[in-house]
Amino acid sequence: MCLEHYGWSPFFSVPFRQYQDKGLSPGRVTAGFRGSWLLYRGADEVRVQVCRTPEPPAVGDWVAWRSDQFGTVIIEEILARKSLLRRKSAGLRTEAQVVAANVDTVFLVMGLDGDFNPRRIERLLTMTYDSGAVPVIVLNKVDLPTEGEERRQTIEHLAPGTPVLLVSAHTAAGIDDLRQFLRQGETIALVGSSGAGKSTIINRLFGEELMRTREVRAKDSRGRHTTTHRELFRHPEGGLLIDGPGIREVQLWGSEETLTQSFEDIDQLAGSCRFRDCSHQAEPGCAVLAAVRSGLLSEDRLASFQKLAKELRFLALKQDEAAQREQKRKWRIIHKAYRHSPKL
Ligand SMILES: Nc1nc2c(ncn2[C@@H]2O[C@H](COP(=O)(O)OP(=O)(O)OP(=O)(O)O)[C@@H](O)[C@H]2O)c(=O)[nH]1
Ligand SMILES: [Zn+2]
Known part of the structure; x- marks a missing residue:
């Protein structure tokens, strides 16, 4: 190797x-x-x-x-990273937690069953664009009696240019379409909610080799051998996969800038709004609202844009607050140091 x-x-x-x-x-x-x-x-x-x-x-x-x-x-x-997947950290702190680095392709896995949720795909897309990796949307469980093709088209409209694949990890339908992304030296990460079928897909891709691929007996610094599990592992035919506890907790993380990438259509319309900082809520001359009125843009889509924009603003605000607190803390320390320094 x-x-x-x-x-x-x-x-x-x-x-x-x-x-x-x-x-x-x-x-x-x-x-x-x-x-x-x-x-x-x-x-x-x-x-x-x-x-x-x-x-x-x-x-x-x-x-x-x-x-x-x-x-x-x-x-x-x-070393400087090619890409960086981050998630909002759990709890009160709002700083980003790094979950994986140097990922080339992110499989956004979603079940066609109760897991199906176009809004979540929009968020995961935002996170992926933010990371610098390329998204591939994987709609799993096509073996179930659902409107697979219809749902695929719904998702395709959300993400123009992004591959949207229908697969079944159970029957292996469509799994070969995923293999084309397993390219020598390229790294794939799988994200998606619990139950979407990530483990089952990985099992399909690796077959019985998986356990042997992931287990490693590594020497520690004292020369002792311990058995652990890799989170980044290589497919025998080339291509690398990342799967582990960190990446499984991916949540919304993004910036306003990448919001516009997930909502390219709205962003384009916004270019024709009368006001540059139009919030598309009630402003006169708003091209986005006009598009909703004329039926060009669905109300749902605008609503999910507004919701995500609001969440991102909230996140940014909390980050600012955290930064300000940190700044205050530093100044307190500096002031204290001055107070305790001997008078000249
Ligand atoms: N019908 C059907 N069920 C599937 C398919 N793929 C996975 N499942 C089932 O969905 C459930 C969840 O699959 P997992 O592979 O464990 O899902 P996961 O995304 O790894 O979930 P976490 O480990 O919790 O993150 C299991 O009961 C699977 O058997 C599929 O293609 N079709
Ligand atoms: Zn507007």
């Missing part, structure tokens, strides 16, 4: 030269635990417990590492 099989390319190897000159070596993070990581190094995979980067690396990150005189592996740097 070599680094290229895990996605090593000039995008990473060219900027890596500066680290190479310092005696560092490259590797890719294949799993993250609390305070330790699984690192693929080309020749082997090791468990690393020492990391000196300001932020911890994410699954999928390429890092620069070295060994100290005792043979302990130390992660020193995270």
